[in-house]
Amino acid sequence: MRVNKSKSIKYFIAVGSIVLMLGSCGSTRHLKEGEFLYTGGTIEIDSDSLSKSQKKEMAEGLADLLRPIPNGKILGMRPKLGLYNMAGDPDKSSKFRNWMRKKLGEPPVLFEEVDLDYNSAILSNRLENVGFFNVEVESDTLEVTDKKKGARYKVTPGIQYKINEVTFLNDSTPLQQLIYDAKRWSKLREGKPYNLDQIKDERVRFDNYVKNKGYYYFSPNNLLIQVDSSVGNHKVDLFVKVKDDTPKPALKSYTIDKIYVFADYEISDSEYLSKLDSAYQHKDLTIVDPTGKFKPTIYDRAIYLEKGETYNRNDHNLSLNRLVNLGVFKFVKNSFEISDSINNKLDAYYFLTPDNPKAIRLELLGKTNSASYNGAELNLNWSNKNFFRGAELFSVSTYGGADFQSSSKNNGYNVYKAGIEASLTWPKLIAPIDFNPSTGFVPKTRATVGYEFLQRSKLYSLNSFKASWGYLWKQSSTIEHQFNVLETNYVSPNNVTDLYREYAAGNPSLERILDKQLIFGPTYTFTYTNTMKQYKKNTFYYRGSLDFSGNITGLLMGADVDSDKEKTILGVPFSQYVKTEHDFRHYLKLGKNSQFVSRIHAGVGVAYGNSKNMPYTKQFYVGGSNSIRAFRARTLGPGSFDPHTIDSKFIPDQSGDMIIEMNFEYRKKLFSILHGALFVDAGNIWNLNDVSDRPGGKIGSDFYKEFAIGAGAGLRFDITFLVVRFDFAFPLRIPYNQSGERWVIDDIRFGDKQWRKDNLMFNFAIGYPF
Known part of the structure; x- marks a missing residue:
């Protein structure tokens, strides 16, 4: 069944016109006699010395100064005003209508609230501040309809000084x-x-x-x-x-004299100076810590001001930032007092209010995704931010969860997992070299160890052990480094069923999951982001990583030379590969409440020496709520391989050695906490070599012809500390279709129940996809 395109277009135009007319009429019908809805102000720049683009830029900048701000519009409609009018004037007993009127709605902005003279003065003052000293501003009323009025301002700036x-x-x-x-x-x-x-x-x-x-x-x-x-x-x-x-x-220029640290300071304590009797000396610091909560060495790398040096604001701010970033103080305050007015000396005082070091957190999460998984996860975390009295962070996390597959093909093939992880973070770099960059962020050393048990019902279970030792440091507020000197992961399959062995036999991709894996080596991650700079129109995020496994070991054991004979450690073959991954994002602000986000995610992993293939856990996947949303998670690719050709009672994960993924998303705040999005996703995964059970999966020169493309729309509920996201997506291009039939735009039939079942993907997630 196919739908006539011209009829569909006419239908949408008709519906859209009706909606727009209703929205337009509804915005003024509740106005009283003599009231006019304010539609905003227009600014005309009259100048012979400015170019057309300069006039446009000046007008746009001045328009932001006009007050009041008219009711917000979306596609010509004013939805918040419409909700306000729809709610009417409810009494106190109607809680929903009151909530809709006050929280979602917005009262009409009337023209009588406009002060033309005030706005003219504001425009004149702003231009004078940028050198246009002889400004003339004329204002008058602009009648839009019999119920709507706007304002018009003619600005003659003159010549800029x-x-x-x-x-x-x-x-x-x-x-x-x-x-x-x-x-x-x-x-x-x-x-x-x-x-x-x-x-x-x-x-x-x-x-x-x-x-x-x-x-x-x-x-x-x-x-x-x-x-x-x-x-x-x-x-x-x-x-x-x-x-x-x-x-x-x-x-006068001052030098630092004495430095006092009150390590157990309470804001309500007005007698803190009396505690100096219990103070002790640590280098140049006089420390007051009656209960000995902290080792004095934590201040060595935090307080940069030194006795006898000239006061320096950079060191002053750096010290405060570092004390805050230790993470053990709830409040950090600093003051200076003149101790010697003749010799121009200052005493420095640091008032530190300790935070509660111990915390416990319990989280219960519900989730669903496009792979037909529905489930829940329970996380329990205990932490101590001052474990050895040196601002060390020790945490233990335990978790358990279950994902139940509801699709007909996957029904009963549920996933259960449970695990525990412990980590210890020191506020310094424990290394042979003394590295302490002069930034407001304390460099850290982190050690982790963990275990996870994962069971796929009717198929197999995996035991995974991991451990790491590495360093984290921030070069600046925008640049961060993470270098794990050693990152180890050992995966051992268990309880493999005859059913899985039956379908895995002769299928290298499925057989690989049954192999024991030993991965160890250094990893490095570089992150740059300036997205926190709200005033910028263009902001960026980049994350690049390098992952090496078994490189030196393989060289010492001869795995690089004798590639036919697999080398083992304690009877387990170790993986040998090089992997790199890059994630670049660009955020373009289109207005106060809208932005366009683009993302490119690419990576490749190359196995060599002791390994013929990349470890299963280190390969790439696409599809799902944070990837190409029009396809189920981990079911797309590699290349033009058609997953429907697999004669299996369950849907296996599809993985590859290489990934290229691109995402484009337009985001706009609709009203209150509700945000909307339109998006297009594209990409795929590929193998670097032929895999017998994945024909079409090897990358070639025409790899771009194997891009999957999907589009969709979504709603996001942004409640500050949490974003709940609902995305609906459908395919535009399917890479495993026959050449010439991969574009499926003509097949889109939203009114067809079977098409929706086969193609319309629903994704529920927490947080933005990128």
């Missing part, structure tokens, strides 16, 4: 001389447009500079930047000097 000359006062006072010597780093340059915000930023930059030279009591308000606009020819002169009325303490 630019900096003619910047003069720094040069006299004999040390502070003024310091600022004069630093003028070469100033961002105030001749020929640049006048900008008040940049002048304010410059005062802050100079304040930070002199504070790093010991001027603790100096502030940006002590620096005067005078502006002379009488130069002519649309230019200004700037004059920079320290204010004459600057307080005397701000004119």
Whole structure:
């Protein structure tokens, strides 16, 4: 059965038109006589000196200043206003209607709330701050319909003033001389447009500079930047000097005298100085810790200020950041007091309020995915953030769960798992070399050990042991490194059923799961992200990793030379491979409540020497809620291999040595906690060599023709600390179809029950997919 495309298009256009008309009429029908719905303000820039693109940029920037903000629109409709009107004016007994009106709805923004003169003054002031000193703003009313009104502003900015000359006062006072010597780093340059915000930023930059030279009591308000606009020819002169009325303490450079650490400080304790009688000395620190909660060595790598050194703001902030990042203090406060006004010395005080070191957390999770798994998982975690009194984090986690397959082919092939993991993290690098980067983040050493038992009903069970020793450190707020010197994983199958052996016989992909696996070697992960910078329009995330196994061991045991004879350790063949994986994401802000996210995920693993194939647990998979959502998890690929050709009572996982995956997603906040998304996913996995039971799985020069493509839409409930996600997706291109029949767009039939059952994938997940 096929649906006539033209009729479908006409149907959607008709339905869309009706919805838009209803939304349009409904937004004003509750207005009283004489009330008008405010539709927003338009800005027209009248200037001969600005280009078309400059006028557009100026108008867009000024539009954000207009108040009030009109009711939000989506596709011409105002859904929040519609919900507000739909709820009516309920009494207190109608809790749902009250909730819908107050939480989901939004009252109408009326034109009578608009102050044209106020907005005109705001626009004029903003342009004057960026050098347009002779601004003219005209405003009037724009009547849209008999129930809607907007505002129109005609802005004539004139010619922008630019900096003619910047003069720094040069006299004999040390502070003024310091600022004069630093003028070469100033961002105030001749020929640049006048900008008040940049002048304010410059005062802050100079304040930070002199504070790093010991001027603790100096502030940006002590620096005067005078502006002379009488130069002519649309230019200004700037004059920079320290204010004459600057307080005397701000004119002095200070050195650090004594450093006090109150390690058990309570905010309500006003008698903390009386506890100095119980203080003890550790190097340059005077520590008050009556109960001995912390070893004094934790401050060696946290407090950077030293006795006798010139006060330095960078070291000041670095010390506070490091104390916070130790993770054992609930509050960290710092103050300075003049201890010697003649010799300009400061005493430093650190007030540290300990957090409760022990915590226990119990989590119960329910889950479902496109592979027809439904299940639950229970996690129990106990942690101690000060295990050896040196801010060491010790944690033990136990978990157990079950996934029940509900599809007809997988019914009864359930998955059960249980495990335990313990880890110990030290707030330092335990290594032969002393490595302590000067950042606000404390480098860490982490050791982990764990065990997991996994059982697939009617098939097999796996025992997995793992251990690792490695280092974590942040180079900056955006760059993080993780280097595991040793990462070991031993997997042993057990309780393999005759049913699985029957279907695995002669199928290398299935037989591989029955092999014991010993994986050990170093891994390295590099992560860069600036997504926390909210003011940026473009932000990025990149995560790259390298994984080596058995490289040195294989060389020493001759596995690289004698590849025909498999080498073993304690009777178990060890894996030998090199694997690299890369995940790049770009976030483009389209507006305050919308963004476009793109992602490229690629990786490859190469087995050699002692291994003919990559370990099953280290291969790549696609499909599912965080991958190509139009296909069931782990059922797609490799290459053009058709999983339906497998004559099996269960659906085995499909894996590959190489992955290329691309995702594109448009996200928009609809209202309140509800967000919507439209997405397209593409990609596949491949093997580097032929595998007899996976024909078409080897990568070739036309690999791009084997991309699977899916599209869909989703809803996300963002409640700050948790995002609950529902995604519906369907295939656009199926790689295992015959060549020329892989595009299936013409086969889409949303009204067909069987098509929906076979193609429409539902994904439920916690958090965003990327």
